[in-house]
Amino acid sequence: MTETANPRFLRPLSAPGADAGKAVNFGPDKPLMLDCGRTLSPFSIAYMTYGTLNAAKSNAILICHALTGDQFVASEHPVTGKPGWWTMMVGPGRPIDTDRFFVICANVIGGCMGSTGPAEIDPSTGKPYALDFPLVTVRDMVRAQAMLLDALGIETLLAVVGGSMGGMQALQWAASFPTRVRAVVPIACAARHSAQNIAFHEVGRQAIMADPDWKGGDYQSHGTRPSKGLAVARMAAHITYLSEAALQRKFGRNLQNREALSFQFTPDFQIESYLHHQGATFVDRFDANSYLYITRAMDYFDLAEDYAGHLADAFRDSPNRFCIISFTSDWLFPTAENKRIAHALNAVAAKVSFVEIKTDKGHDSFLLDEPEMFDTVRGFLNAVASADGLA
Amino acid sequence: MNGPSNLRAELRADLAAIAEMIPNGARVLDVGCGDGALLEHLVRTKKVDGRGIELSQQNVNACVARGLAVVQGDADSDLAEYPDQVFDFVILSQTIQATEKPSQVLEHMLRIGRQAVISLPNFGHWRVRLALLFGGRMPRTRALGYNWYDTPNIHLCTIADFVDLVRENGAVIDRALALKGDSVAGDVRPDSWGPNFAAQGAIFLLRKN
Numbered sequence: 073m074t075e076t077a078n079p080r081f082l083r084p085l086s087a088p089g090a091d092a093g094k095a096v097n098f099g100p101d102k103p104l105m106l107d108c109g110r111t112l113s114p115f116s117i118a119y120m121t122y123g124t125l126n127a128a129k130s131n132a133i134l135i136c137h138a139l140t141g142d143q144f145v146a147s148e149h150p151v152t153g154k155p156g157w158w159t160m161m162v163g164p165g166r167p168i169d170t171d172r173f174f175v176i177c178a179n180v181i182g183g184c185m186g187s188t189g190p191a192e193i194d195p196s197t198g199k200p201y202a203l204d205f206p207l208v209t210v211r212d213m214v215r216a217q218a219m220l221l222d223a224l225g226i227e228t229l230l231a232v233v234g235g236s237m238g239g240m241q242a243l244q245w246a247a248s249f250p251t252r253v254r255a256v257v258p259i260a261c262a263a264r265h266s267a268q269n270i271a272f273h274e275v276g277r278q279a280i281m282a283d284p285d286w287k288g289g290d291y292q293s294h295g296t297r298p299s300k301g302l303a304v305a306r307m308a309a310h311i312t313y314l315s316e317a318a319l320q321r322k323f324g325r326n327l328q329n330r331e332a333l334s335f336q337f338t339p340d341f342q343i344e345s346y347l348h349h350q351g352a353t354f355v356d357r358f359d360a361n362s363y364l365y366i367t368r369a370m371d372y373f374d375l376a377e378d379y380a381g382h383l384a385d386a387f388r389d390s391p392n393r394f395c396i397i398s399f400t401s402d403w404l405f406p407t408a409e410n411k412r413i414a415h416a417l418n419a420v421a422a423k424v425s426f427v428e429i430k431t432d433k434g435h436d437s438f439l440l441d442e443p444e445m446f447d448t449v450r451g452f453l454n455a456v457a458s459a460d461g462l463a
Numbered sequence: 464m465n466g467p468s469n470l471r472a473e474l475r476a477d478l479a480a481i482a483e484m485i486p487n488g489a490r491v492l493d494v495g496c497g498d499g500a501l502l503e504h505l506v507r508t509k510k511v512d513g514r515g516i517e518l519s520q521q522n523v524n525a526c527v528a529r530g531l532a533v534v535q536g537d538a539d540s541d542l543a544e545y546p547d548q549v550f551d552f553v554i555l556s557q558t559i560q561a562t563e564k565p566s567q568v569l570e571h572m573l574r575i576g577r578q579a580v581i582s583l584p585n586f587g588h589w590r591v592r593l594a595l596l597f598g599g600r601m602p603r604t605r606a607l608g609y610n611w612y613d614t615p616n617i618h619l620c621t622i623a624d625f626v627d628l629v630r631e632n633g634a635v636i637d638r639a640l641a642l643k644g645d646s647v648a649g650d651v652r653p654d655s656w657g658p659n660f661a662a663q664g665a666i667f668l669l670r671k672n
Contacts, residue, residue: 395527419546429524451528
């Protein structure tokens with residue numbers, strides 16, 4: 073096992089001065105056992121940390137990122153040059169206060185920001201893995217995170233926090249490693265991916281695979297990139313992150329840079345050019361095969377299935393404190409799905425808080441300025457930290 | 464939203480009386496915990512393992528921001544999820560008259576907890592009786608200040624009525640305290656005529672027989 077100062081990035085850096093973080097490289101002695109039955113070895117996990125680990129190693133908080141997120145939660149992104157994706161939540165004086173807590177955020181296995189994924193070179197062939205990369209699951213992601221913590225010498229986390237797919241990982245942490253974590257904060261997520269959500273993911277995957285530049289997944293060897301397909305996948309997905317009300321409020325039927333309809337298929341409406349922009353900027357930072365693998369991991373997520381269909385059994389005798397947060401206008405991971413988790417936790421008398429926040433901003437709310445979410449997370453973590461004797 | 468909890472001078476008298484019944488370190492479920500005043504008091508002063516259920520999402524959010532373990536839900540539909548005998552005390556303060564099925568709620572409380580604490584307004588109080596007798600209209604009192612058409616209190620009862628319900632559910636009354644105005648008047652014999660006439664409300668400590 074070795075640690076490298078900088079992970080290897082697939083994309084050129086537009087902010088070479090930004091802190092690129094570190095990576096732990098697990099050698100043949102530390103293979104990652106995967107749910108699909110295969111093992112991955114060697115492999116790397118790229119990560120960022122913020123704040124200082126205390127002497128007792130009791131103030132570590134793991135943040136799990138969503139489908140297209142990465143480890144740059146609270147600092148400038150070296151590839152895009154943009155600020156961290158959760159700077160309102162994580163940082164000095166923020167609800168997840170880096171003056172108090174030691175925050176770790178790792179790129180998931182299968183990702184494309186330095187952790188081993190389908191775009192990395194397969195040492196057994198010398199070529200990129202592409203579709204030879206094994207299918208990974210949310211549980212595999214969590215297993216890899218636990219190995220990272222072992223490597224960092226951290227036995228117990230004060231909390232695991234994540235939104236969307238990050239929330240799935242937080243739930244999986246509670247189920248897989250209940251004694252290695254004190255508190256669990258799953259935000260805007262579900263204990264299983266719904267049929268509708270699987271359907272949207274399949275649309276995205278088909279868009280990528282229909283792009284002639286995808287080349288059966290082997291686009292790196294051909295020197296091409298399925299940018300059009302990946303952009304369409306992102307556009308379709310992005311609609312699911314918003315709400316009808318927010319789209320109407322922000323864009324309505326407003327026209328983009330024109331006074332009248334063009335009677336052509338160029339983007340007339342603001343919403344069209346907004347989606348085009350979302351698609352175009354996404355392909356600059358994300359790998360198409362990674363998108364296939366990570367969406368699949370979410371599709372496969374059904375925590376109850378590992379417990380004969382009884383979600384409550386995933387949390388039986390759990391020593392963890394839970395804080396579940398949902399948003400009223402989130403139709404991708406609606407309140408009903410979040411409440412299902414709360415009900416399962418009640419059924420085993422687990423220590424659970426459940427908060428639903430009123431907003432019209434849809435699923436993306438967890439990434440946005442939602443003061444009630446910040447108050448909730450701050451209050452919850454304060455209670456957990458003081459129960460744990462942290463100043 | 465409520466202000467910071469340290470500004471709350473003291474606990475309402477009926478809540479303080481309930482708090483006195485709870486021993487240190489008990490496992491407590493407060494059903495209809497409101498803004499969390501009682502729960503927070505119990506967690507702070509008695510180090511209880513406390514949980515809450517509250518109907519109003521705004522109250523829930525305020526409770527969680529204060530570090531309390533509270534979920535949004537209601538007594539009628541959500542108590543059924545909890546397993547048997549996992550709490551030492553299940554508290555229902557000034558809420559049973561607003562539930563759809565008070566008998567079922569009581570049954571669940573006695574199933575989930577070893578003991579139940581229930582406080583309720585007394586519709587048998589003499590002012591209520593006089594208001595109906597001489598006013599000829601649905602009584603509106605300080606404790607029950609709603610018009611008949613907009614009241615959430617759909618299942619009002621007298622102390623005597625409640626005592627009957629407790630017995631029908633096979634439970635016993637360990638303690639009964641009378642509430643008068645803003646204060647607690649002390650222990651009373653729940654099946655005597657006096658408290659049902661003179662008390663504006665009561666607090667019961669119950670357990671399954």
